[in-house]
Amino acid sequence: GNSVTQMEGPVTLSEEAFLTINCTYTATGYPSLFWYVQYPGEGLQLLLKATKADDKGSNKGFEATYRKETTSFHLEKGSVQVSDSAVYFCAPHSGGSNYKLTFGKGTLLTVNP
Amino acid sequence: DTGVSQNPRHKITKRGQNVTFRCDPISEHNRLYWYRQTLGQGPEFLTYFQNEAQLEKSRLLSDRFSAERPKGSFSTLEIQRTEQGDSAMYLCASSLGGSGLKETQYFGPGTRLLVL
Numbered sequence: 001g002n003s004v005t006q007m008e009g010p011v012t013l014s015e016e017a018f019l020t021i022n023c024t025y026t027a028t029g030y031p032s033l034f035w036y037v038q039y040p041g042e043g044l045q046l047l048l049k050a051t052k053a054d055d056k057g058s059n060k061g062f063e064a065t066y067r068k069e070t071t072s073f074h075l076e077k078g079s080v081q082v083s084d085s086a087v088y089f090c091a092p093h094s095g096g097s098n099y100k101l102t103f104g105k106g107t108l109l110t111v112n113p
Numbered sequence: 114d115t116g117v118s119q120n121p122r123h124k125i126t127k128r129g130q131n132v133t134f135r136c137d138p139i140s141e142h143n144r145l146y147w148y149r150q151t152l153g154q155g156p157e158f159l160t161y162f163q164n165e166a167q168l169e170k171s172r173l174l175s176d177r178f179s180a181e182r183p184k185g186s187f188s189t190l191e192i193q194r195t196e197q198g199d200s201a202m203y204l205c206a207s208s209l210g211g212s213g214l215k216e217t218q219y220f221g222p223g224t225r226l227l228v229l
Contacts, residue, residue: 004155032216043119043204044156044220089155099208099216100146100169103155 002027006090006104013080013111021075021107023064023090031092033057033066033073034101038087047075047088080111115139117221119205125227126195133191134224138207145188146218147180148204149173156204162188163210195228202226 007022025033032051036044048057053068062077073090087108091101118137126132138145143164148156159178160170164185174180177195182188192199202225206218 034217036220043117043202043222044206046217046219049217091155093216093218099144099218100158100161101148101156101206101218103157105153106155 002031002092002094002102004090004092004102004104006088006107008105008107009087010108010110013109015082015111015113016079017111019075019077019080019084019109021088021090021109022072023074023104024070024072025090025092025102026071027092027094027102030068031094033064034091034093035062035064035073035075036089036091036103038089038106040086044089080109082111082113085109085111117205117207117219119203119221119224121224122222123225123227125229127229128195128197130195131191131193132195132226133189134203134205134226136188136190136205136207136221138187138205139219141209142207142219143185143210144208144216144218145182146206146208147188147190148206150202150204150223151200159190159203192226195226197228200226200228 034049035047037047048059050057050066056065087106093099145162147159150156162182202223204223206220
């Protein structure tokens, strides 16, 4: 089955710092890739996605590029804000007939003013 | 588009009691998923529906757990004879069904269960 390895947290940054959260995966075939964000006490919100190799997903200043050759989907943001403090999850879907998502443990990001 | 809704948002129960959670997916979404998330971990897949048919169940879903989606719209997840190890956030997600972008899953706010 699929598996995901995410950069271990917690990650603590100052406002306006550059963010990278590494994600590598193993999967059968070429799955779509997703980043979800979870704010305290809430469910998961879709942050961005990419459906094929070399696609770049982007949203709210965050970006991630689908790298098939390295099976990676690293999340980046040029200038983080306090409001970006949350847990970030990388997840490929399984493809096949059910498209279930496989999540990593998540990376807790804290941004200080 | 009102998003995926889940009820209740919080549930506290005593060990041995039965509990039932409800999920209302985004309208016209054919696929519905249940996941479980324990503290400090990512969500884990429990089960999946295509319309009213339950097509896959994880080994995590013991025989105390049952899920239904009777008319292909809302779904319920029941846990019988709850145990303390069932304490978790139960997340529901739905998707249009198809491939590519149509397979994007949208999550509800979750139901947090605490078994005393």
